[in-house]
Amino acid sequence: MPVIKKYENRRLYDTAASRYVNLDDIARMVTDGEDISVVDVKTGRDLTREILLQIVHEAPGGAEVFPAALLRRVIRASGPDPLPRMRREQLVIGFDLLDAQLEQSEAYLDRLYEPLRTPPPLTVSDLPPATYDTWSGGRTGPRESDELPAREAASALDAHGREEMDELRAQLARLEERLKR
Numbered sequence: 001m002p003v004i005k006k007y008e009n010r011r012l013y014d015t016a017a018s019r020y021v022n023l024d025d026i027a028r029m030v031t032d033g034e035d036i037s038v039v040d041v042k043t044g045r046d047l048t049r050e051i052l053l054q055i056v057h058e059a060p061g062g063a064e065v066f067p068a069a070l071l072r073r074v075i076r077a078s079g080p081d082p083l084p085r086m087r088r089e090q091l092v093i094g095f096d097l098l099d100a101q102l103e104q105s106e107a108y109l110d111r112l113y114e115p116l117r118t119p120p121p122l123t124v125s126d127l128p129p130a131t132y133d134t135w136s137g138g139r140t141g142p143r144e145s146d147e148l149p150a151r152e153a154a155s156a157l158d159a160h161g162r163e164e165m166d167e168l169r170a171q172l173a174r175l176e177e178r179l180k181r
Helices: 023-031 048-058 068-076 082-117 129-136 150-180
Strands: 003-006 012-014 019-021 037-040
Touching (some): 019 023, 023 048, 037 048, 068 082
Parallel strands (some): 003 037
Antiparallel strands (some): 003 012, 012 019
């Protein structure tokens, strides 16, 4: 986990990369899946939440993620009295549940998108018969070891995979619609 040190002059130093970073760099690290930690050099206090909130606040559309009613609840949950403490505990439980649900959804979407990121190598046996006959020069039946040259593989995938890609896009659209609800 990269540790970012925050100095008195507000500069941020990435100890893993040995360089100074800004909020955009930290946002990029988080987007790339890194779990970062931000620590005040002088006090040793963990500033991770404050920095992440600052990034969300400054990001285009970042503040729109949080409905005003939710922000009011967060404000009402601050303070030392018993009622705000109970509200704060309920908010933490709710956010933990939301985080777990989002984690499951993201893992599902990652599994769904994985074949699109790294498609398996295309072999002649993956082709429809008409395409195989054209490519093979009339040879009877494909051999499992046959690999297509890059240009032929791309055109065969384009012709053969269009329906599958359309179906995947439709499934993804349905999933995104369900997530919005």
